[in-house]
Amino acid sequence: HKGSLIQYGWNAGARHRRIFGLVKNLARKTSPAEQSEKDRAILGILALTWNLLSTSLPKEVIDATKDAIAASGLPPMASQDDIHDQGYHLSLPGGPLTFSTADRAPAEAYMSQNYSACVFPMMLH
Numbered sequence: 602h603k604g605s606l607i608q609y610g611w612n613a614g615a616r617h618r619r620i621f622g623l624v625k626n627l628a629r630k631t632s633p634a635e636q637s638e639k640d641r642a643i644l645g646i647l648a649l650t651w652n653l654l655s656t657s658l659p660k661e662v663i664d665a666t667k668d669a670i671a672a673s674g675l676p677p678m679a680s681q682d683d684i685h686d687q688g689y690h691l692s693l694p695g696g697p698l699t700f701s702t703a704d705r706a707p708a709e710a711y712m713s714q715n716y717s718a719c720v721f722p723m724m725l726h
Contacts, residue, residue: 604715609643610678611708623681640680641690643712644705647678648689651706670707677705 614620631639655663677686688701 603717604713606711606713606716609647609710609712610680610706611676623679623684625681637682640683642692644678644680644683645689645691647706647710648700648703649691651678652700652703655704675708678708678710679705 608624610624611621612624614622655667676684679685685705687705688699688703689705690700691698
């Protein structure tokens with residue numbers, strides 16, 4: 602595969618080893634300080650996106666989505682060193698911006714950059 606596809610937040614582990622926990626896919630490639638900074642940036646962008654969608658999509662869609670998430674019992678988005686139920690930070694050129702009581706994004710997210718994978722057509726007879 603070309604590019605990168607990164608999983609972030611909580612997940613149930615690999616198919617062969619089901620263990621619920623936080624993903625650790627960036628930890629191998631960065632120092633602890635770099636990891637913390639990347640985590641803070643990712644949490645902020647995902648929470649901002651979730652909150653913008655929550656206020657702009659039809660109420661019926663958001664309510665149904667939030668109800669399904671609540672019924673599943675999944676925790677909100679988190680990272681290894683930031684497991685809170687709410688709040689996030691954005692690092693902006695003019696300084697940090699903090700939303701201490703805002704909702705976080707749902708439990709899991711995927712981010713891609715220049716990712717591609719071969720798709721084989723199925724022959725239907």
